Amino acid sequence: MVREINDRLIRLNNRRKGTDRIHQIDESFRSDVLAKSYAQESWQKREMTRPYTRYALGAMQEVNAEYTKKSIDEATRVSGHLKTGLAAVGIPVVFELQGSVPLNVHIRGVSDVDLLTLAEDFFTYTLGGVRDRSGYYRSPTTRTSLGVLGNIRTQAEVVLKRRFWGATVDCSGGKSISLSGGSLERPVDVVPSHYHDTLDYQRSGLAHERGVIILNKKVPETIENLPFLHIHRINERDRALLGGLKMAIRLAKTVKSDATNEASAAQLPSFDIAALMYHANQDALRIGFHYELAVLEETQRFFDWCxxxxxxxxxxxxxDGSRPILNTSEKRAGLLTISCELDDLVKAVRAEQFGDLRKVIPAA
Incomplete structure (x- = not known):
């Protein structure tokens, strides 16, 4: 690893404590974040003479639950203002979270949260499903996804600018409205959307199989996602692997963030890192419950194999089965960069571990 390990440890600590994004927090909240940043986490007290090992172990750990709760609380506060403001102009909405925070694979103490703002009075469905064929959907409408989502987007921008006048309300994004600063202690991304009843959802009625349609206003176009199925399947596998899958995801995301060539590593999105590690060797990741460095070894091996x-x-x-993961040359370039970083980290950790072994095992 070209970047000096002490620098990486500092970056890891700052990212987990939120001081790397202190500029995104209003001055009135910065002192609290800075005060909490002095408290050491358990990983910082381990392997004190082995910094590469300490870095690898720290990269796998959950962000402190207090930081995660604060992110969710801010999303909840934004949703309350949005619900009231949109209801006043005749737009009923409900809310769901998507992304790394509800999945608990985020690596930042000050982490932005994706807040799905879903039309309550409009949804679409896949033709030919069980409910469709049974006549369950009996209320035809001339409304369209583009029309509904475009209206939510327009009105949400008005509401957010009015309710969070002291914050930065960035409306330039195609898929979301980004809020930061002002009275917000954490960034929140508001994503106008509506539900979509997939074939699987029509058959099962299970909430995690229901799809979501979001708007990209720059085209404009609508995009179908399955965020709840993604969360459900990773949660399900992680439980079976005793936490090893999420440890591997956090590790790979951290190595990506600290890569010497950050621009190249960034070409593999964090969503796709999680999707890739879902396919890693399950037996190897399960061992991480007893021996955490097995997670490092398997993450490195699997990236190399890919x-x-x-x-x-x-x-x-x-x-969620919706698409191939490594479907662009840019993603493969990012994969290679992260893979090389993992190679270097494994070599350094092995040197630390085996160096000690050579001291206690007598020569033949």
Missing amino acids: YRYESQSSLLRTP
């Missing part, structure tokens, strides 16, 4: 065996890894699909 790059070396392109024809096979190109068949890997997202946990």
Whole structure:
């Protein structure tokens, strides 16, 4: 790893404590974040003579639950203002969270939260499903997804600018409205959307199989996602692996953030890192419950396999089954960069571990 390990440890600590994004927090809240940043986490007290090992262990750990709760609380506060403001102009909405925070694979103490703002009185469905064929959907409408979502987007921008006048309300994004600063202690991304009843949802009625349609206002176009199925399947596998899957996801995301060539590493999105590690060797990740460095070894091995065996890894699909994961050359470039960083980290950790072993094992 070219970047000096002490620098990486500082970056890891700052990212987890939120001081790396202190500029995104209003001055009135900065002192609280700074005060809490002095408290040491348990990983910082381990492997004191082995900094690479300490870095690897720290990269796998959950962000402090208090920081996570604060992110969710801010999203809840934004949703309350949005619900009231949109109801006043005749737009009933409900809310769901998506992304790394509700999945608990975020690596930042000050982490932005994706707040799905879903039309309550409008949804779409896939033709030919069980409910469709049974006549369940009996209320035809001339309204369209583009029209409904465009209206939510327009009105949400007005409401947020009015209610959070002291904050930065960035409306330039195609898929979300980004809020930061002012009275907000954490950034929140508001995503106008509505539900979509997939074939699987029509059959099962399970909430995690229901889809979501979001708006990209820059085209404009609508995009179907399955955020709840993604969260459900990773949660399900992580439980079976005793926490090893999420440890691997956080580790890979941290290495990506600290990569010497950050621009190249960034070409592999965090969503796709989670999707990739879903396919890693389950037995190896399960060992992480007893021996955490097994997670490092498997993460490195699997990234290396994905790059070396392109024809096979190109068949890997997202946990929701919606698309191939490594579907662009840019993502493969990012994969290679992160893989090389993991190679260097594993070599350094092995040197630390085996260096001690050579002291206690007598020569033949």
